[in-house]
Amino acid sequence: MTSRSRLMISAALLTLAGAAPAVAQTEIQWWHALTGANNDVVVKLAEEFNASQKEYKVVPAYKGSYPDTLNAGVAAFRAGTAPHILQVFEVGTGTMMSAKGAVKPVHELMKEAGEPFDPKAYLPAITGYYSTAKGDMLSMPFNSSSMVMWYNKDAFKKAGLNPDAPPKTWPEVFEAGRKLKAAGYDKCGFTNAWATWANIEQFGAWHNIPIATKANGLDGFDTVLNFNSPLFLKHWTNLVELQKDKTYDYSGRTNNGEGRFTSGECPIMLTSSGFFGNVKANAKFDWANAAMPYYPEAAGAPQNSIIGGASLWVMGGKKADEYKGVAKFFTFLSDVDRQVKLHTESGYLPITKAAYAKVKDSGFYKDKPYLETPLLELNNKEPTENSRGLRFGGLVQIRDIWSEELEAALNGQKTPKAALDAAVERGNQALRQFERTASR
Amino acid sequence: MQKNAYFRSLTIPLLLLLPQLAITVVFFYWPASQAVWQSFLLEDAFGTSTQFVWFENYQSLFADPGYFKALRNTAVFSTFVCVFSLSIALLFAVMADRQIRGAEIYKTLLIWPYAVAPAIAGVLWIFMFDPSLGMLARGLQSLGIAWNPRLNGNDAMTLVILAATWKQISYNFLFFLAGLQSIPKSVIEAAVIDGARPMRRFWTIIFPLLSPTTFFLLVVNIVYVFFDTFGIIDTVTGGGPAGATETLVYKVYSDGKGGSNLGGSAAQSVILLVMVIAMTAVQFRFIERKVNY
Numbered sequence: 001m002t003s004r005s006r007l008m009i010s011a012a013l014l015t016l017a018g019a020a021p022a023v024a025q026t027e028i029q030w031w032h033a034l035t036g037a038n039n040d041v042v043v044k045l046a047e048e049f050n051a052s053q054k055e056y057k058v059v060p061a062y063k064g065s066y067p068d069t070l071n072a073g074v075a076a077f078r079a080g081t082a083p084h085i086l087q088v089f090e091v092g093t094g095t096m097m098s099a100k101g102a103v104k105p106v107h108e109l110m111k112e113a114g115e116p117f118d119p120k121a122y123l124p125a126i127t128g129y130y131s132t133a134k135g136d137m138l139s140m141p142f143n144s145s146s147m148v149m150w151y152n153k154d155a156f157k158k159a160g161l162n163p164d165a166p167p168k169t170w171p172e173v174f175e176a177g178r179k180l181k182a183a184g185y186d187k188c189g190f191t192n193a194w195a196t197w198a199n200i201e202q203f204g205a206w207h208n209i210p211i212a213t214k215a216n217g218l219d220g221f222d223t224v225l226n227f228n229s230p231l232f233l234k235h236w237t238n239l240v241e242l243q244k245d246k247t248y249d250y251s252g253r254t255n256n257g258e259g260r261f262t263s264g265e266c267p268i269m270l271t272s273s274g275f276f277g278n279v280k281a282n283a284k285f286d287w288a289n290a291a292m293p294y295y296p297e298a299a300g301a302p303q304n305s306i307i308g309g310a311s312l313w314v315m316g317g318k319k320a321d322e323y324k325g326v327a328k329f330f331t332f333l334s335d336v337d338r339q340v341k342l343h344t345e346s347g348y349l350p351i352t353k354a355a356y357a358k359v360k361d362s363g364f365y366k367d368k369p370y371l372e373t374p375l376l377e378l379n380n381k382e383p384t385e386n387s388r389g390l391r392f393g394g395l396v397q398i399r400d401i402w403s404e405e406l407e408a409a410l411n412g413q414k415t416p417k418a419a420l421d422a423a424v425e426r427g428n429q430a431l432r433q434f435e436r437t438a439s440r
Numbered sequence: 441m442q443k444n445a446y447f448r449s450l451t452i453p454l455l456l457l458l459p460q461l462a463i464t465v466v467f468f469y470w471p472a473s474q475a476v477w478q479s480f481l482l483e484d485a486f487g488t489s490t491q492f493v494w495f496e497n498y499q500s501l502f503a504d505p506g507y508f509k510a511l512r513n514t515a516v517f518s519t520f521v522c523v524f525s526l527s528i529a530l531l532f533a534v535m536a537d538r539q540i541r542g543a544e545i546y547k548t549l550l551i552w553p554y555a556v557a558p559a560i561a562g563v564l565w566i567f568m569f570d571p572s573l574g575m576l577a578r579g580l581q582s583l584g585i586a587w588n589p590r591l592n593g594n595d596a597m598t599l600v601i602l603a604a605t606w607k608q609i610s611y612n613f614l615f616f617l618a619g620l621q622s623i624p625k626s627v628i629e630a631a632v633i634d635g636a637r638p639m640r641r642f643w644t645i646i647f648p649l650l651s652p653t654t655f656f657l658l659v660v661n662i663v664y665v666f667f668d669t670f671g672i673i674d675t676v677t678g679g680g681p682a683g684a685t686e687t688l689v690y691k692v693y694s695d696g697k698g699g700s701n702l703g704g705s706a707a708q709s710v711i712l713l714v715m716v717i718a719m720t721a722v723q724f725r726f727i728e729r730k731v732n733y
Contacts, residue, residue, distance in 0.1 A: 099486035
């Protein structure tokens with residue numbers, strides 16, 4: 001089905017849905033990008049909210065992948081038919097922020113609607129990513145994750161490694177990779193999904209070194225990339241060396257390569273904590289996860305990790321009454337018990353401190369420590385300028401540029417230094433282009 | 441009796457032409473002119489700030505080495521796909537055109553791949569040649585061939601060429617077969633009586649008589665490679681590794697995706713439009729003259 005006909009059908013369905021109730025309810029459109037079990041979570045949340053009160057009705061609609069949903073939202077805004085709530089992945093944050101009038105900041109929304117809202121109740125490691133430099137929350141975190149190191153315990157036993165003491169540092173990971181390779185995992189000792197998230201974005205935060213000036217872009221769009229620094233170079237050089245004999249093996253730009261872990265091909269994989277559901281369903285071996293490795297010589301490492309996932313943006317230009325409904329829905333989402341349930345059932349990270357504390361006190365993590373690993377990483381230390389998050393306009397495109405350069409280094413077309421320099425230089429060109437179009 | 445029908449006023453002919461003209465204007469000239477206009481603008485994703493920048497988008501395009509790389513990729517990709525898909529389809533058509541048992545079955549089976557959507561075709565080829573999942577990739581690796589389209593640009597290019605060729609063979613086959621069947625049997629029988637062997641018959645009689653079909657297919661194939669292979673590239677390689685399979689059309693998409701560079705993306709599509717118009721004009725002007733209709 002073409003996207004146009006899909007759009008028309010969903011439009012037709014929406015009209016039907018809107019025509020049904022006799023009482024005049026205010027409808028709130030919620031466009032999202034979640035499939036399968038996560039889609040059920042969205043639908044259930046909307047149903048529960050709709051059942052909890054009579055004035056407002058949240059109508060969720062699936063709009064395709066994250067980039068598709070962002071594009072659909074952008075196109076709808078240009079056509080004057082934007083939804084009230086748009087789920088946007090963390091990479092799109094800079095793009096969303098940049099356009100004046102296109103979005104309604106969450107802190108303003110809550111204040112105007114008179115909803116109780118304390119930004120301090122939320123986990124700073126999560127909201128920091130979606131807040132201004134002053135700490136004003138711009139969007140509501142929804143499904144958050146972080147990067148962890150998943151490992152195959154059975155493979156560890158086979159290679160003579162202790163499955164209960166996973167490698168902590170990068171040199172230890174390299175050593176483990178070599179041993180695993182010798183033990184028969186000869187196509188892939190260790191790997192990662194989300195190439196640039198692992199080897200640039202998380203790497204910088206975890207080692208407390210900058211990716212760019214101005215707190216990695218959080219303090220302004222005139223940020224300049226500067227991650228062609230010694231530790232990045234060291235890491236890229238190591239990966240390039242290890243790629244040669246497949247102790248490390250590249251697994252692509254997105255999470256398409258995640259199946260290499262669950263199939264047992266790659267015994268160590270750095271990827272999102274959101275991989276949990278997939279591992280649980282598909283891995284036919286004993287598994288666990290651990291914090292991301294670090295280089296011990298980096299002062300202060302490990303620092304804290306940054307989040308991935310998506311947040312809910314409120315689009316601009318809607319009626320005050322509709323905004324009130326959105327604000328009520330956000331209050332509903334932030335409720336402690338609801339957050340506890342979401343976290344323990346779906347594996348999403350809780351967004352409030354109270355919810356995290358409640359789950360922790362219940363002893364839930366004793367049985368399921370793998371669900372706490374990303375939270376421990378995020379809260380490892382008070383975030384710094386380098387680890388609060390990152391915000392670059394057009395990051396979708398910039399990530400592609402970075403991946404291209406990493407690939408060029410790994411396949412030997414460029415030296416690691418040349419590739420890193422080019423990643424920074426080309427990324428800066430894209431940033432300057434974006435800066436010219438950003439209206440704030 | 442008057443031979444020429446004519447209309448007394450212009451109203452009726454214009455009315456009759458109107459549907460066709462409306463369709464052309466609405467679905468072709470209007471979007472095309474929008475693209476031209478957009479290519480002179482610098483705009484954010486939401487359209488909240490717009491500047492008119494004259495030819496700046498074109499200038500930055502021609503200063504971008506990535507654009508020339510995409511141009512080179514497109515040349516390599518389209519040459520290989522056209523040559524392979526046309527020659528293999530011709531071979532199949534000639535073989536299937538003979539009196540053989542089960543000819544109908546072969547013909548039907550050969551046409552099937554055309555019904556497969558490009559993106560699905562891409563996924564099928566991934567299943568065979570993905571370095572981790574693919575049966576055939578494992579075979580290659582066990583033969584000692586370091587097959588890795590995830591990192592090796594040539595491997596990736598080979599893979600998308602294979603997938604795009606496979607997909608197009610059916611279409612070409614269908615037309616070649618129809619072309620072959622429309623060649624009068626008497627001409628070929630005459631050549632047989634004159635003692636011409638099969639190879640000679642093919643090159644001096646069949647191939648020249650097929651030339652209108654070949655010419656038509658050449659144009660169609662070039663358009664196919666330029667535009668319709670997007671789905672295959674997107675699913676198989678996503679333009680990677682390191683831009684090795686990024687063609688012009690794919691670059692239009694990846695630069696415009698996320699709304700990050702609409703102006704640059706529009707400038708590229710304008711250039712692409714001009715290129716295809718130019719190529720088709722050249723083909724009709726020069727190659728068509730040599731075609732025997």
